[in-house]
Amino acid sequence: MNHTIKSLILLTTFMFCHYFMRDFWGESWSEVLLNLDQQTYLLYTLAKYLFIYGPLVLVAVLLFKQHPWYDVIGVNVSGSQHYLLAAVACCLPMTLGYAFLSTELDLSLPGIITGSVYAGLFEEIIFRAALFGVLFHFCRWGFIPAALISSVIFGLGHIYQGHDVMSVVMALTITTIAGTWFAWLYCECGYRIWFPMFMHIFMNAAYGIFGMSGGAAGDLEGNLFKATAIILSIIYVHILVRKGKTREIAFKTLWRNNGDVNSQPQPQSELTTQNSY
Structure with a gap:
């Protein structure tokens, strides 16, 4: 086939x-x-x-x-503990910023689990691994078509957060971009869901716990703090590349992925071990 x-x-x-x-x-x-x-x-x-x-x-x-x-759906556990620590570090400034801006606090455990843990876990497995990841990594689609089809569908699932035409367009745009960013993290972190999943969970949790308003599009101050998490995640991937990780998303893979599907990128744990002396 x-x-x-x-x-x-x-x-x-x-x-x-x-x-x-x-x-x-x-x-x-x-x-x-x-x-x-x-x-x-x-x-x-x-x-x-x-x-x-x-x-x-x-x-x-x-x-x-x-x-x-476990490779097909991105749940190979190799390096997961390092991705957890990296996500905590990347999301910490955003969380502190939300705490500073917030006037309310919601520590409901069921709310955190259903709105953050379940959302991060299942959306990353479904949209990033089983849909985008299989299209890009196994079916050899290019990054742009594979990311667009998964990210737009991901974005359409969040338009309920808009209350008028403009806010719906903004919500769709922001979440589509977010889906593409998560897809990029998924590729650059060894085709494993852990780093984008932990980022997804922590960002959702911070948003819900501190009652940030503005829906998926957010507001200006909240988006500035959210941008710190995105920028730090990009820096983290750059550090992995400096340590020897091969970039998965490059010009040659934007429209067609001709790489070796049997060649898995090294997990962060192996890169750390290799560069510890």
Whole structure:
């Protein structure tokens, strides 16, 4: 089966999951799950993510079963602890800035888990690994077409945060750019979800805990602090490159990826070990 056919199967499965699997989610299941988790949405949100997008992940793994499943969906744990520490460092200035700007504090654990942990984990596996990552890394699409198709869909999922035409356009634009940035981090960090996932979780958590307003587009002061996290993540990748990591996204991979799919970039832990003496 060639890459074109595999791409079509993957995209068809994604569209089916994203737009039709919700119709198979029975309201009786919602009632049962909400009663079990006492209206915290912990079980409900987890079950709904798995139900709606589980087929996509399964199809991605089966299409490329010659590769380890954990590589196909980006959950190889190698280097994950280093990516966690890097994400904490990158998000710390933004978090402190939000704390300075905020006049409220929401430490609801269910809210943090459903709005930050679940969102970061599942959106990175679904949009960055199972969709973008498979198209770019395994089906050999270029970065631009693979990132655009996944990031625009990711952005469309956030237009509810707009309240008029202009805010909807802004929300779509900002989240599409954010999706492309997360996709770039995913590639440059060994085709693993950990760094973009931790960045996603911490940024969402800071936004929710300190009650930042402005929807997906944010406001000026909040966006200035958010920019520090983005800039620091770019600097972090630059440091990895200086330590010997090969850049995955270059001019030659923008429209067509002709690299060796069997050649995995070194995880951050290996680069750190090599450069520690």
